[in-house]
Amino acid sequence: GENVEQHPSTLSVQEGDSAVIKCTYSDSASNYFPWYKQELGKGPQLIIDIRSNVGEKKDQRIAVTLNKTAKHFSLHITETQPEDSAVYFCAASNYNQGGKLIFGQGTELSVKP
Amino acid sequence: NAGVTQTPKFRVLKTGQSMTLLCAQDMNHEYMYWYRQDPGMGLRLIHYSVGEGTTAKGEVPDGYNVSRLKKQNFLLGLESAAPSQTSVYFCASSYGLLYEQYFGPGTRLTVT
Numbered sequence: 001g002e003n004v005e006q007h008p009s010t011l012s013v014q015e016g017d018s019a020v021i022k023c024t025y026s027d028s029a030s031n032y033f034p035w036y037k038q039e040l041g042k043g044p045q046l047i048i049d050i051r052s053n054v055g056e057k058k059d060q061r062i063a064v065t066l067n068k069t070a071k072h073f074s075l076h077i078t079e080t081q082p083e084d085s086a087v088y089f090c091a092a093s094n095y096n097q098g099g100k101l102i103f104g105q106g107t108e109l110s111v112k113p
Numbered sequence: 114n115a116g117v118t119q120t121p122k123f124r125v126l127k128t129g130q131s132m133t134l135l136c137a138q139d140m141n142h143e144y145m146y147w148y149r150q151d152p153g154m155g156l157r158l159i160h161y162s163v164g165e166g167t168t169a170k171g172e173v174p175d176g177y178n179v180s181r182l183k184k185q186n187f188l189l190g191l192e193s194a195a196p197s198q199t200s201v202y203f204c205a206s207s208y209g210l211l212y213e214q215y216f217g218p219g220t221r222l223t224v225t
Contacts, residue, residue, distance in 0.1 A: 001172075009153070032211040043117075043203050043216030044156070051211075089155055098163070099144070099210030100171060103155035 002027040004092050006104025013080050014112055021107045023090035024072040030092040033073045034101070035064060038087045047088075048075070080111045115139055117217035119204050125223045126194045134189040134220050136204030144207045145187040146171075146214065147179060149200040156203065162187055194224045 003026040013019050025033075031052035036044035050057045050064045050073065057064050063076040077084055087108050091101040117138045126132055136145065143164050148156040148171075158171030162181040176198060178190045187206075191198060201221050205214040 004155075006155075034213070036216075041218075043205075043218050045216065046213045049213070093211055095210060098161075098169065100158055100161065101146075101156075101214065102172075103157070105153055105155045 002030060002092055002094075002097060002102040004090060004102050004104040006090050006107060008107060009105065010108045010110070012110045012112065015080060015082060017080055019075075019077045019080055019084070019109055019111075021075045021088055021090070021109070022072060023074070023092075023104050024070075025092040025102075026071065027092070027094065027097075028068075028071065029096050030094045032093045032099075033064070033066060034091050034093075035075050036089045036091065036103075038089065038106075040086075044089060077109075080109075082111050082113050085109055085111045117204055117206055117215050119202075119217040119220050121220060122218070123221050125225065126191075127225055128195060130194050131190070131192050132194065132222075133191075134202055134204075134222075136187045136189070136206075136217060137185055138187075138204075138206040138215070139185065140206060140208075140215065141184070142206035142208055142215075143184070144209060144212075144214075145181065146205045146207075147177070147187065147189045148203045148205065149173065149198075150203060150219075151200050159189065159202075194222075196224045198222065199224045 034049035160179040
C-alpha cells in the first residue's frame with residue numbers, strides 16, 4: 001500500500017521568511033496530493049491540493065510542486081506570518097485505493113515575530 | 114451550515130467499557146471517514162463509507178465498528194475499549210473521491 005514520508009517534523013522560521021515542507025510517496029498510481037493545516041485544538045483544513053496532471057499550483061503565498069518521476073511533492077509558504085504557525089500534513093491518494101487519504105506524519109511550523 | 118460536528122468532545126473510559134462516537138454533516142456529502150490522530154503518526158483511517166448503508170475498512174480498523182444508517186450520520190463504536198485506543202478521533206466528509214475532506218473538531222478519548 002501507499003506510504004507517505006514527511007520532513008521535517010518541526011520547522012522554525014522568522015516572520016517574513018519562506019518555509020518548505022517536503023513529502024515523498026511510494027505508490028506511483030497516486031494522483032491526488034492535498035495539504036492540510038491543523039491549528040491547535042481544531043480539525044485539519046485543506047489549504048491547497050494538486051493533481052498529477054500538473055507540476056505546480058499557487059494560491060497567494062502558498063504553492064505546491066509535484067515531481068511524479070521522483071515521487072515527491074513540496075509545500076512552499078512565502079512571506080510567513082505568525083498566523084501560519086500550525087501543524088501541516090501532506091497526503092496522497094488514488095482511485096485504486098478507493099480515494100483513501102494516506103497522511104504524512106506532520107510538520108509543526110513555528111513562525112517567530 | 115454547521116459543517117461536520119462530533120459528539121462528545123471529550124470522554125474518559127475504563128478498559129473494557131463501550132461507547133459510540135457520533136459524526137454528523139449537513140453538506141449532503143456521500144463520503145464519510147473516521148480517523149485517529151496520535152503524536153508523530155499523522156492521521157490514520159479507521160473506517161469509511163461511500164454512501165448510506167455502506168462501510169469499509171481503512172488502515173487501522175481492529176477494535177472499531179461503524180454504521181451509516183443515515184446519509185448525514187456516521188457512527189464509530191468501541192465495543193471493549195483498550196488503553197491503545199487513547200487518541201483524538203476525527204470525522205470527515207467529502208463530496209466524492211479525491212475531493213476536499215471537511216473535518217470535524219475532534220473527540221479526545223482517554224482509556225484508563
